[in-house]
Amino acid sequence: MTIKMGRFERVRNVTIAFSILISMSGCALLAMACLLLFYPAGPGNIISISNAIFIGTVYAIALSIVLLVLGILGSVAAFRESRCLLMVCFLLILLMCTVELTAGIVAFLFRNHLTKRYFEDDLGAHYTGDNGTNAYTKSSNSIMIRFKCCGLSGPNDFPNAVNFVLLNPTFNVPVACCKRNESTQNREILNVVRCVSGDIKFVNTQGCFDLLLPKVEQTLYLAGALSIWILIIEICVMxxxxxxFQRA
Known part of the structure; x- marks a missing residue:
């Protein structure tokens, strides 16, 4: 009898420890999502121009909150040795595992939404220039100014952007692509006229896609690794x- 009770106590403590790990993993996932959204040097504005990344970020925030609650529930259920709470915890974690696996499959199926071709189509269809009022244009301009880049592959992207050409017939590139004087407080543009005319000396030539892709990929790989870690912990807790439950 003593041996069985000792084994039960050890398993209960391990369950509590793994439940705490679930909560900590949820906090880490929430921190990662917030970092992507609000960190000044991060690619947060990409969320506004990519539906796939926006949905993924919302999913990560919702999942992190659920994981935090599940971790607390699992700890309480194991500590109190409540058969009802243990079964509820088991079923909820099983549901979350199903949701996470489904999300992983959907992410794999929609992976082409993060290719350069997909972003090029969006640029051609939605970008209107520096006076644009739509969210896509504002976010694109913010990215180009912040990271000192131009278009996806470079300045040559804009002659293929239909709305930009129609609304700015005399511009070769938008003002957001212009080089700025970093030594001044307002970061004044060096020469607007020569810049929008396409003078390479006054235009940022680095494409934003190639510049930001490593940052986005690093975040996605980290999120993927964290998701696998969370899934393994959830299986252990189940x-x-x-x-x-069987011995309580």
Missing amino acids: IFTIWL
């Missing part, structure tokens, strides 16, 4: 929870 195993320990059902074991405790």
Whole structure:
């Protein structure tokens, strides 16, 4: 009897520890999503011009909150040795595992939404120039100014942007692509006229896609690794929870 009780206590403590890990993983996922959204040097504005990344970020925030609650529930259920709470915890974690696997499959199917061709189509269809009022144009301008880049591959992208050409017939590139005087407080544009006419000396030539792709990929790989880690912990908690349920 003593041996069984000792084993039960050990499994209960391990379940509590893994439940705490779930909560900590949820906090880490939430921190990552907030970092992507609000960190000044990060590619947060990409969320506004990519539906796939926007949906993924919302999913990450929602998932992190649920994981935090599940971790607390699992800890309480194991500590109190409540059969009802243990079963509820098991079913909720099983549901979350199903949701996470489904999200992973959907992300794999929609991976082409993060290709350069996809962003080029969006640029051609939605970018209107520096006076544009739509969210896509504002976010694109903010990215180009912040990271000192121009278009996706470079200044040559804009002659293919239909709305930009129609609304700015005399511009070869938008003002957002112009080089600025970094030594001044307002970062004044060096020469607007020569810049929008396409003078390479006054235009940022680096494409934003190639510049930001490593940052986005790093975040996505980190999020993917964290998701796998969370899934493994959830499976462990389910195993320990059902074991405790049968012996509580």
